[in-house]
Amino acid sequence: MAEFVMPALGADMSAGTLLGWRKRPGDTVARGDIIADVHTDKADVEVEVFTSGVVEKLLVGPGEKVPVGTPLAVILEDGKAAPVLPPSVAVEAAHILASPSAKALAAELGVDLASVRGSGPKGRIQRRDVEQAAKAAGPPPAPPAPAPRPAPAPVEPEGAEAAMRRAIAAAMARSKREIPHFYLSETIDLSRTMGWLAQENLARPVQDRLLHGVLLLKAVALGLREVPELNATWQGEEVVPSDAIHLGVAIFLRGGGLVAPALHDADGQTLNELMRSFRDLVSRARAGRLRSSEMTDPTITVTSLGERGTESVSPIIFPPQVAIIGFGRLVERPWVSEGQILPCPLVTATLAADHRVTDGHRAAAFLTAVSRLLQEPEGL
């Protein structure tokens, strides 16, 4: 028998609100299956289960906010027969299209999203739909009678944006307090890269076009193979290297804030695969459909300002990672190449690294590798 507990889905997450169950007692689950949806201060997350078996009991109902580590369900690992679903336990078996703030409000007000009619595109449930449903329903129904468990903390009446800002503040303050950052920068000439990309995209259907951000991601992933000590986490008082390269990708969210979920095994993906994964990840991040492993697995983070914003960014490391690389906006500037001054597309890469783990020499080797890899796009 195993307890499925409220996972820690970020460095400073202390509690989460259960939005709904995807499984019911008696259902079989396999490692990696999505079993529940959880709202955190930073995102709505599809939580995966890390054991295989049969769901025996659901201990927490939708709308309840509980501390990290609180048992949410009991799973029989040996697959023995389990009791049928008690009628008092609400189950959200299918995913519901709703904005993150609508989900959070529904959890606060005890509104079952399955009963709400969405007024947004493709029937997406908006915050106002939840407010109307709550008014129409009157006072929220009494919660189900689950098995004994720790008393749930009250859901705080603050907005989703304020909660996310607070979560980011906590993580970044901890990072600056605990991690001795040092920074290195490199300006990279992307003339060949952008020319290659333009030719590639010219020959591709619109659906298969690549963004230059994907080239940045792949170059970082391959650079980590050459300087693997930056692909690690700091746990306790020691660095723990990661065998896999899971790039955290900083994604800004509409309405404020950002998340940095993982692109798993980025170094082993082709550019086409990485583009599909990246597109899917951004889409799900903004729809509030990230998975728990994506929130917990990044081994380094990449942030890019793309075609807009400033020319460079000096980022802050996401604990427990030990490095983050930021790419500024792509700009055209005079550049000396083979004795000539030419207008060239340039990008400035800035690496922030943890001085407990590495030093300037190795960090420079990594940035140099990223620069070289980026300028050889055929090899990405």
Added chain:
Amino acid sequence: MTTDEIRDTVLRMLGEIAPEADLGEIEPDVDFREQLDLDSMDFLNFVIAVDEELGIGIPESDYPRVATLESFVAYLAERMGAPGVEAG
């Protein structure tokens, strides 16, 4: 499809890309990516939606021509041969 129908279609597609945006506030002659805070992934998704729904593939070299709502609508109208549209 008339120019007005193209504009309505474009606005609907933009609403799907940026559901929180107030589309009624878009200034027609100002870069809509700036106004709606669309990044390169959003814009690619938008271009894909245009291709799939209207059958118009927009090459990257034409991106500067479709920066504002009005220029985007005019570009599509021209490509689609909408009535009353002069090429330019």
